[in-house]
Amino acid sequence: MDAKVEPQRQVMRLRGRSYVAFVFSPFMPIMNWLEEIDATLAQSPGFFAGRPIVLDLAAVELSSHGVAHLVSNLETRGIRVLGLEGIEPDGLDPKLPPVLSGGRGCVVEQVEPKKVEVQPPPPPAPSLLLRNPVRSGQRIVYTEGDVTVLGSVGSGAEIVAGGSIHVYGTLRGRAMAGINGNSDARIYCQKIEAELLAIDGYYQTAEDIGETLRRQPAQAWLDGDILRITPLN
Numbered sequence: 001m002d003a004k005v006e007p008q009r010q011v012m013r014l015r016g017r018s019y020v021a022f023v024f025s026p027f028m029p030i031m032n033w034l035e036e037i038d039a040t041l042a043q044s045p046g047f048f049a050g051r052p053i054v055l056d057l058a059a060v061e062l063s064s065h066g067v068a069h070l071v072s073n074l075e076t077r078g079i080r081v082l083g084l085e086g087i088e089p090d091g092l093d094p095k096l097p098p099v100l101s102g103g104r105g106c107v108v109e110q111v112e113p114k115k116v117e118v119q120p121p122p123p124p125a126p127s128l129l130l131r132n133p134v135r136s137g138q139r140i141v142y143t144e145g146d147v148t149v150l151g152s153v154g155s156g157a158e159i160v161a162g163g164s165i166h167v168y169g170t171l172r173g174r175a176m177a178g179i180n181g182n183s184d185a186r187i188y189c190q191k192i193e194a195e196l197l198a199i200d201g202y203y204q205t206a207e208d209i210g211e212t213l214r215r216q217p218a219q220a221w222l223d224g225d226i227l228r229i230t231p232l233n
Contacts (some may be wrong), residue, residue, distance in 0.1 A: 020141055020160065020179070021052035021082065026060050026070065034073060041077060043205040044196055048079045054100060058086025068093050133169065134159065143180060155195065164188070176203075178222070187220040188232060202227045 026033045041047065055071070062070065071081050083100035084092075092099070126145040133151030134140060140147060143162040152169030159165050159173070162180045164187065171189035176198040178185030183200045192213055196205050199222045209229055217232035 020143065021054050022048065023054045023056050023085070024074075024081075025056045025058075028060055030060070030062075030066075030070060037074075037077060037079070043207060046078065047196070052082045053079055054083050054085055055081050055097075056085045062087075064092050064096075068096055071096060127163070128161075134173070136173070152191075153189075161185070174198075175220075177220075183222045185222075188218075190217050190232075191215050192218040192229070197227065197229065199227055204229065 053074075055074075057067065067084070067087070074081055081097045083097045085100055087099060089099040128140075128142040128145070128147045130140065130147070130149045130151075134149055134153045134157045136154035136156040138154075139158045139160070141160040143160070145161070146163035146166065147159055147161040148166040148168070149159070150168050153159060153167055153171045153173045153175070155172040157173035159167075159175045160179055161175075161177050162185075163177065163182060164185045165175045165177045167175070167187075167189040169189075170191040170193055171187075172193045172195070174196040175187050175189075175194060176196075177187050178200040181200060185199050187197055187199065192209065193215060194206065194209065196203055197209075197220045198204075199220060202222060202225060204220075204227050213229055213231065218229055219232045220227060220229045222228075
């Protein structure tokens, strides 16, 4: 009599993976905040599509129904919320995105030492060098420091950097620098035809870039809470 062969059990494998998430922080009245979202989408349709979004509700007081209504409003705009922060999970509709914990930004708070000591200069920030052009549809994310592209950045491509962005060719896609709170970051390019430029969350779209700057060497930098784009001398 043949022995019964038990099927071999497959071992489940778990792997960790991290993503750069955008954190939305609504303010009251909510309708005014949604109008700002609509203005952003009007200038750059689909900008938030397919991106991880976390909703920080610490600055607003909303009921469970209000939270559900807000999440629904964002979904109708093509913005899908991955999780919630700044709110207690008790009483929330189980169909809502989960309340997340443990999230942290990459900005390091400086603490003054009790004793004044001479410190050696910090090591140079790491950088990423791309020798080839960034083609349309490509997305380069380097949160540790600067990104340098020796070629051009195609339309529909995207560069995300924790430091500055240097493009030694034409910048046609999107460039977002200083995403970890680095307001000193800058964006440089030899020919500006960008769809969107952003530094530390402040941005300008193609419609905001003056015609006299287009197809010219330019740099973008942050002046307080205003993103300025000037010729590169």
